[in-house]
Amino acid sequence: MTIENIAAPVAEARPSVRSHHGDDVEDRYEWLRAKDDPAVTAHLEAENAYTEARTAHLAGLRGRIFDEIKGRTLESDLSVPTRRGDWWYYGRTVEGQQYGIQCRAPLASPDDWTPPELSADAEVPGEQILLDGNIEAEGNEFFSLGSFEVTNDGNRMLFGVDVAGDERYTVRVRDLVTGETLPDEIPGTFAGATFSPDGRHIVYTTVDDAWRPDTVWLHELGTPVADDVTLFHEPDERYWVGADFTRSDRFLVIGMGSSITTEEWLVDADDLRSAPRVVWPRQEGVEYSVSHAVIDGEDVLFVLHNDDALDFELVRVSASDPEGERQVVVAHQPGQRLLGVSTFRDRGVIGYRRDGLEQLGLLDYATSAITELAFDEPLYAVGMGGNPEWAPPLIRLGFGSFITPGTVYDYEVATGELLLRKRQPVLGGYEPADYAQARVWATAQDGTQIPVSLVWKRSFGEAGEAPRPLHLYGYGSYEHSIDPGFSVPRLSELDRGVIFAVAHVRGGGEMGRQWYEDGKLQAKRNTFTDFVDAARHLVAEGYTSPDRMVAEGGSAGGLLMGAVANLAPELFAGIVADVPFVDALTTILDPSLPLTVIEWDEWGDPLHDADVYAYMKTYTPYENVRDGVTYPKILAVTSLNDTRVLYVEPAKWVARLREVGADALLKCEMVAGHGGVSGRYNAWRERAFELAWLLDTLGVAD
Template sequence: MTFEPTTSAVPPAPIAARRPVARTHHGDTFEDPYEWLRAKDDPEVIALLEAENAHADAVLAGLEPLRERIFQEIKGRVRESDLSVPSRKGEWWYYGRTVEGKQYGIQCRAPLAGPDDWTPPVLSPDVEVPGEQVLLDSNVEAEGHSFFSLGSFDVSSDGSRMLWAVDVAGDERYTIRVRDLVTGETLPDVIEGAFGGAQFLPDGRHLVYTTVDEAWRPNRVWLHRVGEPDNSRDIELYGDDDERYWVGAGVTRSDRFLMVESGSSITSEVSILDAADPTAGARVVWPRREGVEYGVDHAIVDGQDWLYILHNDGALDFELVRVPLADPNAVEVVLAHEPGRRLLDIDCFRDFAVVEYRREGLPRVALLEYETGVLTELEFPDPLYAVGASGNAEWAPPVIRLGYGSFTTPGTVYEYEVATGELHLRKQAEVLGGYDPADYDQARLWAPAADGTRIPVSLVWKRSFGTPGDAPRPVHLYGYGSYEHSIDPGFSVARLSELDRGVVYAVAHVRGGGELGRQWYEDGKLQAKRNTFTDFVDVARFLAAEGYTSPDRIVAEGGSAGGLLMGAVANLAPDAFAGILADVPFVDALTTILDPSLPLTVIEWDEWGDPLHEADVYAYMKSYTPYENVRDGVAYPRILAMTSLNDTRVLYVEPAKWVQRLREAGADALLKCEMVAGHGGVSGRYNSWRERAYQLAWILDVLGLAD
């Protein structure tokens, strides 16, 4: 590594040595000068990353007062000591606490008043909760560690035991432990290297967990007997050696079955095991067929066991059917396929089911009556919102817990009373500092793409600065557009710091996401992936052409696969943006997808294509992968790339190489690498707020609002 001499107080941008490595596929050779940066344990690589951090900190040192103000604004809007709405399970109410000055949450419980106690108690951080038990204080668990993540937390059905799993490196490999909640004793069980999502079986004497292979693919489900000190005697319940498939397991709400799902991006297979005797063997519901996805839940109707199945066999936006447990091929249609209504999930309870789906670009929640098949959709007042069922552990509840929010409505917990159809407000997150939702507004626009497709665009702004479109405004434009993941309008306390400075926040719901159903996703993946990038550019140009903003007042942001979007649009339309924030960006996509030994690569072939074996896929990906398409002689916008050294999903080397190549092309590009963190960035709420303040200060600086 070499550095240019300087007399400035700001250290120069680190310039890595060029050590070309040839990569040849399908008759094409690419000379990669920075592939050597992949050697994570090389002291020279670590030195480069530390030099990048020092350079970025020095260049942005003048923003420190703004960063501190934004951090204090975020902190000042959050009630730091608070409690979540308790959720009922067994004989207890379970809830979380946050305490002022502490980074992490505290898991607690308190006893029910009686078996008919279904109304959650209203808890106050200033009032002692009768009978409260602190189950897990993550602040204690995190002591001595720079990073902490809780990957599993579960309490046995009888409330007598607790398991938890932690990661202190950021690589998403967790250590599981077990505690006796009656005696308070931590049991000898220590299971290393587990994936997230471990849980007890209904007997409380066993737990199930998954492990990953060398490519970080969850591929094995294990049964562990509580009290065993390690995993040497654990029993493998299920394994899948197909490198395209992820494996996961969960107990049905009825406590009857352990469902094991093995799925790729386009194909799935579900196996059923008896939760009371999982070693008796697994039974496949429907054998896997390429391109057919399905999910299963268990219900009991008129004393008969049924499997309710969401599937896409001949149903692009999915269909809901049910089959008798004894005969999975005796199919009865419950909700026929309806184009434009993308069925997402079926959640079975004793007396009804909850169905979640998307329609007209928004999530929906409805109750399904088993006997009649009638679907009753819940209605909400906001024109844009996000909603979903959560926190419903019980098999036979009279109410359904819902999480709700919008760009202007803080996170809200409702309970829907099934018998009456009433919606009860249980809690809305308090935003301190005088927040009034009436001071803000939200709307949806439709931007035309070059091929005539209408792209939905969601906006939120502060009313006192005028209505967007009346005059050009600074715009923060966010995008993702992969994996059928939808970016729904949700509330953000941190976002208020930019809205209150006159910024309009916008989301471009580009193809490749799931906002408008399965076809929207299909039209932005594989050989149609460029639609994701051109849609985003077309949205930016539309906002400028219609007077909402101007190119010198737009900052784009995206993370992970959205970071690939950022790198692609920087190459496609550098003149359309003043700045680009790329968080853990997937910008060396072709190199990664060509190497099946890397984490997730083979799994990703269903999303991006297989360039290793298919020349046309190689050529297509080579045409857009950001690192290889950086252009010399182009005036790039300002770029800030943020990554984490221990990220197992998008390796740090991708943005590190990208930034070096951008600098060669003359771009003003900065790299910030968290040296102890994972794909989600730093851990701890105060650390996360500071990280977001760092990003927002940079965005405001690019937009000319840093004063």
């Protein structure tokens, strides 16, 4: 029996009817939503067995790719230390161990700002192991650290752990002087719990039944969790809530936001039980964020906002009267999207995006002048690194590109020099000069120019000289940008002659806020047609051919994959859809499901608006699978405990695809979350599985 003749699982048809706005839709597979139903578990396990049987011939290739990833990775390594208080904090990985180890070592002196150069082969003087993820994970198939922080005095540590993949973390506290784990234990928290500046309290958030972070709590160490104080509760289901302290430790900032509206409140850090005070009252469609500084002895707030400023403006206001006079620091410039501002005692750092690339600039408080940092690659990604100190002479940042491994720099403010602290080691003789990267432009149906970023290995010839196997990635939602970053697993493709490409479609944020606006709500179809037009451009210009191109996207990018499979199945040999949002209309119609209500700002509200319902119905992948169409091969990967995109969506989609004769595989991790399996070796095996399928589909001989 050939692998094509192995019988696929057939999901039982149990028709139910969804009725909205006078439209009745029969859904034969909605019963798969019953996660605790033994029949559902049996079906998912049958899907996994089928996928394993259908891909058994790739076991050798999977093993080789895993070995390549492992062989290129320095398994025993240390991160660049970050200074906080009297210590250098860093992470350590050890060969053969799945999880990282959090460590610290004492400063040489109070004036020590040069991080020590650490080696896995040499003992670190005074090293303390704070948290060994391998020990904490013992006895669990899944382990994720959602909170980790040490008090300012360095004496206590909190850590939040999820062992199911559902992103509910139990926070515990450890005394770093005695090594004792304190009785304080806070279950069911969201990620990001933090100590108060004095180390006496923990601020954390919890979620409602729809998995929305809605309440901020204050826990006093040594007291029962039942006595914890509610600092803030947001009843509006459209808003998520979070809280963190300013770098200055002057304020706790409680922020709440939907996709289009934000509001922030301040609490004095030295009186956390005092009433929060609003910075700017929420205004529908206005987003803003605040950062605290002290200038000429006055508490001021830098506010980044989009009130009559599409690509955002930066203003300065008094912290005591934030609704008073606004001093413009960086005026709105159409096409230059301001992303964020970080404030330190003596200066600020502004992040922004211009011409599709991230930029960083130092802000002079006295003159509002910006000194832009320059980088010499045509494509790259750059951003702030760990900078916990209030008055550092150095600014930590991270840099990388398709061909430059992740790099840590310290920017020396006094000299303007970029000090290289570490570049991700890539073993096996990797040479950046062996690879090339470029950006090309595809023309969309309406004439819009769509940027497409490419990377390839030079020894196979220049991209575009002759059709080559090509891996096209896309996302295109939530103003999230897919920036050119380095990937060790990707080398296993490039070294086999595959071109990797990213289509920066509308709905993302690469080209400014309007780029996002033009790919959401009633303009959402632009995201899908842009991707198709990018693929057609790559074929027309000779980079590839339809039988040698595989598309990939995950989460909302999985919706993109499902949509393009319906729109242009003839363009692709295969599609990889990771945790794909492919039953979007069913999900967005149900406000009891995680994330639904807040998602109405992104997709529209089909529950109450018949026009939105009709528009979403034209593109939601599950409902638009077509008869009489030859679909590309499809690999859908999901996780049983994913709380963001439920496993039922790809399960239903694959069942429907099989009805029309599509060659579709479903792989469901039975103990994992939205980010997939935990542990680096498990993650490498997972990616090796996907890449082996992708290369096989591309016809790339190993």
